[in-house]
Amino acid sequence: MRVVRAWLGKGVAILRSSLKVTRSFINSCRFLQNGSPDDTQETVFRLSELLSEQNLVKHVVKDYRNVYPEIMKRAARTFEQVFGLKLVEIDSKHHTYILINNLEAADRPPPVQCPANPKLGLLFVILGVTFMKGGVVRENVIWNTLKKLRVDSGEKHEEFGDVKRLVTEEFVRQRYLEYVRIPHTEPMEHEFRWGQRADMEVSKAKILEFMGQLHEQDPQSWTQQFREAQSSSSSQR
């Protein structure tokens, strides 16, 4: 009987911790707009933040390290059932998670004005150029493209601040981009690729649509990219 009670107590503790974990995620959520930065386009909301086990264990799960997997499982269930969010582990070594939207994209935008995130517009341009160039692009192509859009990586930008830091550090840390050294280059050069998180969250079809608007071209005219976008959206969910 004592054993049963001890297990019941542990169960309640696990449940309480899982609720704490869920709340801590929600509190640290940054809400990003996935879609064209243009307000009139359909906006699919993606709620995501990278959170590592270290962070969670330190703040939330103090006494329950050994039941951490069970807690995460229950937290994931709460996310799905209450918020319609899917908890995805993108780094099993460091136990890093993101939250992505589990709800189907709506056929039209919501009637509520939501705050836009200009950084995403910038990210979209970079992802778009990278995608159009076959998935890898030398950094100077990106810097030149941004310069044409009056975002100079060498200067402090009114909206984005230190552009180089935003693109090569923050976007990389958030796993939207990869910024990799090209070996044997003097002076040292890097190339950009899509990050793991972009692969999961960003629809290639949307990127193609965005590029179509930018260049005033039909997305289907880029046959190879169009084919890749079609096959990727079927595998993304």
Next chain:
Amino acid sequence: MISSMARQMGDSHRRFLQTMMINGITDEHSVKALYQYCCEVNKTPHVPDKLDEFIDTINSKLQAMFMQIRKGMSEVDGHQYYVLVNMAETNITRMSSDYADNELELFRKIVDLTVCSENGKVSSTDILNITDTMTTKKLKKSETEHLLSRLVQDKWLCEERGEYTLSARCIIEMEPYIRTMYQDHLKVCHICHSLAFQCQICENPTCGIKIHNPCVARYFKRRTEPRCPSCDDFWPHEIPEVR
């Protein structure tokens, strides 16, 4: 009551909740439109006057996480707004990645100043002075000014001519905290019974009831001789227009 509490959450509820999370505060008109949208997108029947039950269903699931969707009136325009509120006061809420610990401390001090103020307004000078009493890492003048502009942008505070007031979002979010912390010093509106910061006060020293500006507008609408609803003395303040 029990049947509505037991209603299951569907994708329409989840979509509604996600949008409520994205916006710190949403006006009643938009909330009603959002409710309709979420039902239609999810192909569930939309019953316009069942909005409260719809929100109750969501709240029943949020309760365990000390969160609620709450409704409140703006002291400025008198309209109703909905806010997703955190109700627990623990270390976890301080993980909110929007503000650092010392910024949150100063924010709490600003709330303190406002609650104890006469007219619900706090000057930027008062705020700068109070940084001296901070127990966490003190904020410099420029940092304080930057924080204040962010607080206004994020709709926690409103600013007009160098004076700061608590926004509708702030009051709705922090009402339980304020009621608990300031039990004896609270000003409550005589008409709607919510917390009152920007309000008119009866000049009768034995009466002293408070009424929100929008509540004054509604209560005294079209009355030729406005009189205090409590002590019947002449109400000496300017009666605002109903918005």
